[in-house]
Amino acid sequence: MSPPARTATAHRIAALALPALVVLAAEPLYVLVDTAVVGHLGPVELAAVAVGGTVMSMAAWFGTLMAYGTTGRAARRFGAGDRPAAVAEGVQASWLALGVGLLLAAAAMVGAEPLTRVLAGNPETAEAAAGWLRIAALGAPGLLLAAAGNGWMRGVQDTRRPLYIVLGANVLSAVLCPILVYPLGLGLTGSAIANVTAQTAGGVLFLLALIRETRALRPVPSIIVRQVVLGRDLLIRGAAFQACFLSATAVASRFGVAAVGAHQIALQLWFFAALALDAVAIAAQSLVGAALGAGDGDEARDVARRVTLAGGVAAVAFAILAAVGASAVPTWFTSDSAVQEQAAVIWPWFVGLLPFAGVVYALDGVFIGAGDVAFLRTITVFSALFGFLPAVWVAYAFDLGLGGVWAGLGLFTLVRFVTLVWRWRSPRWVVVGATR
Incomplete structure (x- = not known):
């Protein structure tokens, strides 16, 4: 196997950094769209999304940590000329992402009411935020699977596929959100469904890309433990x-x-x-x-x-x-x-x-x-x-x-x-x- 391109010319740095920049910016830009859509429902709904989004930001934080950790480990194996081993890091990271995502979803659903009561300024906002969070939390596994996918793909110096997947998922959500909120009359629930749909779609697409790369999909606890450390x-x-x-x-x-x-x-x-x-x-x-x-x-x-x-x-x-x-x-x-x-x-x-x-x-x-x-x-x-x-x-x-x-x-x-x-x-x- 020929060694990967490594020389850090200005062109090479830009080729990796610019698609990564779009991926990094996609989620904050979608949050702005979601905020604008929900904001027209009223102040309670806007406050509810702010409160629920604060809780969900913890999942995004875990995702960033997972992506960064996977990138470095995958990049080393890719640099050694062993792409299958680099992809294997992505497999184990995806198992870890799925497990952590399911735990976060379960914790958010069980703890939605007490969490939102602590964060919200009044009972009406807390109730609305809890309802939004119980649905939105179902997107945590997909969100973390996407993070793991971003990690191993960056490790093999592929920043184009993550660009297409993340942009596609966020465009889907940006289109769904106003439709579900207004014409279909789902209100705040529509915003949560749009979030879950986009995050799940993104996670599934990254998972499919992983399956196309390898059939060695069994979890290896020793590698997962090193990733946890x-x-x-x-x-x-x-x-x-x-x-x-x-x-x-x-x-x-x-x-x-x-x-x-x-x-x-x-x-x-x-x-x-x-x-x-x-x-x-x-x-x-x-x-x-x-x-x-x-x-x-x-x-x-x-x-x-x-x-x-x-x-x-x-x-x-x-x-x-x-x-x-x-x-x-x-x-x-x-x-x-x-x-x-x-x-x-x-x-x-x-x-x-x-x-x-x-x-x-x-x-x-x-x-x-x-x-x-x-x-x-x-x-x-x-x-x-x-x-x-x-x-x-x-x-x-x-x-x-x-x-x-x-x-x-x-x-x-x-x-x-x-x-x-x-x-x-x-x-x-x-x-x-x-x-x-």
Whole structure:
């Protein structure tokens, strides 16, 4: 079998990153469509989808972790010239996805009422959200199967099929949602059915693609356990991120309505930039894993250098756009002058941190592709516990306002930047071979 293409030319990085970017953007864009459709039903229905969607976002989070973990493992085997072994990682990831998806669906259906009562502001919203969630939770297995499919296909450097499958499923849902909600009169239930239909269709299509690749579909517990360990480290790392962003919002809210509104605008723009930069990280996962799987440490280092440069350049471009739009962009989201004034406090931090974030996201992808996930877990938790969290609560204690909150986010980013660059320059992450 001929070795896979690994060289990280600009064309190769773009060929992997651009389809991945569309896949990453498809779900948030559909959520906007769904929100717009349901929003016309009334405030209770809109609030119910917000509450139920918050619960379902946990399944999406598990899916992201599963996809990232599978990509690195599959890429190593693909780089070693063993495509069947790379696909076998997808088989075991799909068994894991199915099991976790069924557990999440059962848990959401059983716990729908207590969960929504905790999250909702009133009983009417909680009841509507529970009804939506009981149906929407049935899509969890399909959602996680799609994540596993994305993972192994990225590992074999196939980003086109996931593009077609994910776009097709989301277009189906975007078409079904308004039809089920309005002409057929199903209301909020129609939105949930559209979600389940799209997620199940996507999961089935990824499963069919897997079956066409291999007939070796039996579960192998030893491989699944190794994937669970990798997923555990990614889960802990993700929990550290969640603790930081939730704390930032909590502290910002203590500085007043205008402050939390401005913080929300900047944070959502930060997440949007992160989504785009994650496409470069996905290319890094695939290319670095393939190079190490082929036993070529020098190639892996060159891939890391090129991909990190690409991430940094993309982030600088975002920063320039944000700087140029400093006075205009906040007005797209609010006409309130107080919120705009608070946004002006955040903006220098937002613009200044983006280039560092671009390098950080790219190196995250490099180390996930290299299987160096334990280091990422440790340094993210360290940056949160000894960088961000103390800084943000000091900002609250001394009434430093949003500048103090974003200084904390800046410290979190810069600590990760320094430690990841240090790791990148060391040889410890360059472990060659089909497995790590």
